[in-house]
Amino acid sequence: MRLLKILERMLAAIPVALGVAVLAFLFLRFLPGDPVQIMLGDTKVSQQQVTALRHELNLDEPIGSQLVHFFGQLLHGQLGTSIIKDQSVSSLIGGALPATIELTLATVFVALLIALPVGILSALYQGSWLDRVVLSGALLGVSMPSFWFGLLLILLFAVEAHLLPTSGRISPTLLVERHTGFMLIDTLLAGNVRAFVDALKHLVLPALTLGVVFAAVLARVIRSSMIEALHRQYVTTARAKGVRERVVIIKHALRNALIPAVTVAGLQVGELLGGNMIVETIFAWPGVGRLVVNSIFARDYVVVQAAVMLYAITYVGVNLLVDVLYTVLNPRIVL
Helix, strand or coil: CHHHHHHHHHHHHHHHHHHHHHHHHHHHHCCCCCHHHHHHCCCCCCHHHHHHHHHHCCCCCCHHHHHHHHHHHHHCCCCCECCCCCCEHHHHHHHHHHHHHHHHHHHHHHHHHHHHHHHHHHHHCCCCHHHHHHHHHHHHHHHCCHHHHHHHHHHHHHHHCCCCCCCCCCCCCCCCCCCCCCHHHHHHHCCCHHHHHHHHHHHHHHHHHHHHHHHHHHHHHHHHHHHHHHCCHHHHHHHHCCCCHHHHHHHHHHHHHHHHHHHHHHHHHHHHHHCCHHHHHHCCCCCHHHHHHHHHHCCCHHHHHHHHHHHHHHHHHHHHHHHHHHHHHCCCCCC
16 A cells, blocks of 8 residues: 555656646746857857747747657657757756765755754753854854855865865865765775765765855754653653653654654755755865756756756655655554
8 A cells, every 4th residue: 555655656756756847847938148159258250140049949849849750759758958058958967966966865864963963962952052052053054055164164164274185176186086976885896995085075065065054953853842742741751660761762752753854854855966056066076956056057957957867856855755754663653
């Protein structure tokens, strides 16, 4: 039954993704700027060449015809060809997606490493100086713009301390054969420890920039949920039975407190997988977010349309995963 419900939710994601694609298609066509002029630049070209290029890119057709052409390509499993780079959109997004996934996983690791112990300790010592410090730090983290925090980390660890690199995924002098697209995995497969350490150093700053802000949100949610759970009857009963405090906290209180935290984490992960445009641009991280930013500036409609569809599918997929995790944390919840 659960599998059937999951399949139904997956099928329901298809019209959502298509609807988002249509909206993105229409909005992009009304943005100022001409991709043909951007491609040709300031070079002196004749009107005949401009007309020929418009025809080649199907930009001289009515919007309705362009939309039909777009969906025709989707039915054949094609996302189109980039107007600016003259490459298939699938290869462009496929090449950038591993970098975004790698950064997302690192961000989630940093966030959980900070938020779980901090949120639990803050709830256990509610009203203490530790709790006040945690609440103040979480408020600061939530209010702090990620781009400002990223620049601050660059100035501190890269410019002043010379400990970490400022941009990219790996130093250009280190050549590693790409198998999976995940730099840490590829360096391990190549047996190149130096390249692995270098790739890990490049990952630290962007992961900290996103992870600390993520942890600030998550820690507040875990703290509130833990405080509520610790005052529930089942916790009092477990303590009355003589269950060890560690078991009461982890098995009884934390498991139930994680349900709202999973919701917040799911939304954040969906945003990260979609590509954090600002942070990826600051650190020159070659992920989906940076690809979309460059495509927007270049008016590369086809790439932006495909990326927006990816965002929609990612959010729906993550929300479905969150619903499934609900049933694991609390078997009484059904899809």
